[in-house]
Amino acid sequence: MNIYVLLKRTFDTEEKISVSNGVIADDGAEYIINPYDEYAVEEAINLRDEHGGEVTVVTIGEEEAEKQLRTALAMGADKAVLINTEDDLEEGDQFTTVKILEAFFEDKDVDIILGGNVAIDEASGQVGPRLAERLDMPCVTTITDIKIDGTTVNIERDVEGDVEKVETTLPVLVTCQQGLNEPRYPSLPGIMKAKKKPLDELEIDDLDLDEDDVEPKTKTTEIFLPPEKEAGKVLEGEVDDQVKELVSLLKTEAKVL
Amino acid sequence: MSKKVLVIGEAREGSLRNVTFEAIAAANIVSDGGEVVGVLCGDGDLSEMGQEMVYYGASRVITVSNPDLKTYTSDGYGQAVYQVIQDESPEGIIMGHTAIGKDLTPKLASKLESGLISDATEVIAEGGDVVFTRPIYSGKAFEKKMVTEGLVFATIRPNNIPALTRDDSLAGSISEKEVEISNIRTIIKDVLRKSSDGVDLSEAKVIIAGGRGVKSAEGFEPLEKLAEVLGGTVGASRGACDAGYCDYSLQIGQTGKVVTPDLYIACGISGAIQHLAGMSNSKVIVAINKDPEANIFNVADYGIVGDLFDVVPKLIEEIKEMKVNA
Numbered sequence: 001m002n003i004y005v006l007l008k009r010t011f012d013t014e015e016k017i018s019v020s021n022g023v024i025a026d027d028g029a030e031y032i033i034n035p036y037d038e039y040a041v042e043e044a045i046n047l048r049d050e051h052g053g054e055v056t057v058v059t060i061g062e063e064e065a066e067k068q069l070r071t072a073l074a075m076g077a078d079k080a081v082l083i084n085t086e087d088d089l090e091e092g093d094q095f096t097t098v099k100i101l102e103a104f105f106e107d108k109d110v111d112i113i114l115g116g117n118v119a120i121d122e123a124s125g126q127v128g129p130r131l132a133e134r135l136d137m138p139c140v141t142t143i144t145d146i147k148i149d150g151t152t153v154n155i156e157r158d159v160e161g162d163v164e165k166v167e168t169t170l171p172v173l174v175t176c177q178q179g180l181n182e183p184r185y186p187s188l189p190g191i192m193k194a195k196k197k198p199l200d201e202l203e204i205d206d207l208d209l210d211e212d213d214v215e216p217k218t219k220t221t222e223i224f225l226p227p228e229k230e231a232g233k234v235l236e237g238e239v240d241d242q243v244k245e246l247v248s249l250l251k252t253e254a255k256v257l
Numbered sequence: 258m259s260k261k262v263l264v265i266g267e268a269r270e271g272s273l274r275n276v277t278f279e280a281i282a283a284a285n286i287v288s289d290g291g292e293v294v295g296v297l298c299g300d301g302d303l304s305e306m307g308q309e310m311v312y313y314g315a316s317r318v319i320t321v322s323n324p325d326l327k328t329y330t331s332d333g334y335g336q337a338v339y340q341v342i343q344d345e346s347p348e349g350i351i352m353g354h355t356a357i358g359k360d361l362t363p364k365l366a367s368k369l370e371s372g373l374i375s376d377a378t379e380v381i382a383e384g385g386d387v388v389f390t391r392p393i394y395s396g397k398a399f400e401k402k403m404v405t406e407g408l409v410f411a412t413i414r415p416n417n418i419p420a421l422t423r424d425d426s427l428a429g430s431i432s433e434k435e436v437e438i439s440n441i442r443t444i445i446k447d448v449l450r451k452s453s454d455g456v457d458l459s460e461a462k463v464i465i466a467g468g469r470g471v472k473s474a475e476g477f478e479p480l481e482k483l484a485e486v487l488g489g490t491v492g493a494s495r496g497a498c499d500a501g502y503c504d505y506s507l508q509i510g511q512t513g514k515v516v517t518p519d520l521y522i523a524c525g526i527s528g529a530i531q532h533l534a535g536m537s538n539s540k541v542i543v544a545i546n547k548d549p550e551a552n553i554f555n556v557a558d559y560g561i562v563g564d565l566f567d568v569v570p571k572l573i574e575e576i577k578e579m580k581v582n583a
Contacts, residue, residue, distance in 0.1 A: 013511045013531045017397040024398060035512050095372055120511050122393055124375040125359050130367035138442035139331055141360045159356045160457040161506040165446040178512055179505035217372025221388065222401040229537060232558035242561045243571040246543065247579055249559055254541040256520040
């Protein structure tokens with residue numbers, strides 16, 4: 001099977017966010033594979049181990065994203081592709097990303113594409129379904145289980161807490177939800193092997209695209225932090241009195257009861 | 258400049274979701290005096306729900322009824338709504354940022370080669386522009402975003418943009434549209450309902466969340482009772498999910514759901530930064546925790562330092578009593 005994973009490099013979830021000069025400050029920030037994309041990498045490796053084939057991990061971004069691709073290779077992916085837009089694009093949105101991915105996949109023979117259902121930074125959740133539409137593939141979002149038998153694919157997906165059982169066929173694009181698997185940590189031999197695995201670097205020019213083709217349809221005009229929450233009231237006294245006071249405050253002061 | 262704006266409505270268990278009314282209010286801002294046209298897909302008679310959209314501010318409503326639209330599939334709904342878009346040529350489209358909204362709108366935007374602003378919490382008209390505010394980094398920051406070219410297409414987060422007041426003197430036409438649906442490539446075999454009360458976390462007005470301090474699956478029982486008394490729903494921190502006390506579908510945080518209820522009661526949750534990202538924009542936060550140093554108290558409006566198994570049952574009794582006296 002030809003298995004592809006869409007991966008994004010994101011801030012570590014531990015990171016506090018600050019804004020300087022109107023953009024998110026990234027000096028000294030730790031980066032990780034977007035946690036939902038990590039489920040996609042893990043599932044891709046499992047599918048390959050069960051059905052054979054090859055796992056290729058694809059990302060769009062800067063040179064630095066090579067580190068996250070190497071991590072995916074160390075987990076067990078076979079090949080990686082970095083579409084480096086550092087020199088060509090100043091801004092992009094989901095339209096941009098998908099235009100690039102569409103061009104990348106144009107000549108690829110694909111059985112399944114896996115991605116995270118959302119990235120924890122910009123959190124639009126658009127790239128998976130948008131790409132499926134461009135590639136004319138069925139798309140199943142927020143999956144928590146997948147079984148492939150021949151070309152038949154049986155999936156369980158999370159729909160606001162309910163479980164929907166879906167049947168579809170290959171080729172398919174799926175986006176991964178928490179609960180799908182427990183991503184492995186790269187092993188030491190895995191890390192050693194990853195250094196020798198192929199990592200191709202492309203620019204949009206290699207995909208016969210220029211800046212105008214991928215011009216975003218939306219723009220960010222401002223980034224700001226939410227107002228700091230003032231520390232609230234910690235109630236005092238006997239538990240019974242605290243509970244009485246709380247209910248009274250919720251009713252009269254907060255007006256939520 | 259006034260615009261024609263479509264609102265894609267959404268029903269759950271036979272009635273419209275509140276976020277549909279909120280989407281009408283958002284569309285009203287985007288339309289700037291233009292027309293707000295509701296769209297409803299389903300099977301059977303949808304006119305009553307269409308009427309309800311008019312009462313909440315839609316100028317008119319188009320219903321699309323077809324056996325293939327009985328349950329949501331991205332192919333079925335995608336084709337149906339796309340045909341309505343072809344007919345109407347709207348300048349804006351608004352929908353709720355729900356499971357269906359998240360699945361459907363990117364596909365439509367991709368087909369239409371348009372931009373899409375997902376998960377907006379505020380919409381304002383500034384000059385001739387429409388500016389959306391949306392959380393990024395799970396609410397650790399916000400961005401203002403606008404469409405630079407073409408369709409103004411956005412999804413809105415439930416519970417953030419107030420719906421207009423229902424007015425049953427409002428009138429508007431409800432028209433039926435026939436659509437062709439073919440080649441649905443995903444077949445829904447079964448749906449297992451796990452959310453017993455049918456209230457989704459993202460739309461819940463009251464959330465009672467449990468963390469590691471809940472100690473076991475049974476430990477969630479008092480939280481469920483409190484949720485019942487308050488008409489809310491139960492959520493959890495990653496700690497509780499990882500420990501196997503509850504299903505991952507209940508998880509609130511940077512991975513998991515981001516919620517903004519009117520009232521959030523955190524029970525036995527320490528308040529890791531990833532959890533705070535998912536709930537700190539709730540309107541009122543109550544923390545109940547044994548550890549007075551717990552991080553959760555930094556974002557709580559009201560805190561009780563104590564054992565949740567002692568506090569929560571007392572809280573249930575007190576609220577019941579208040580309701581009797583009211």
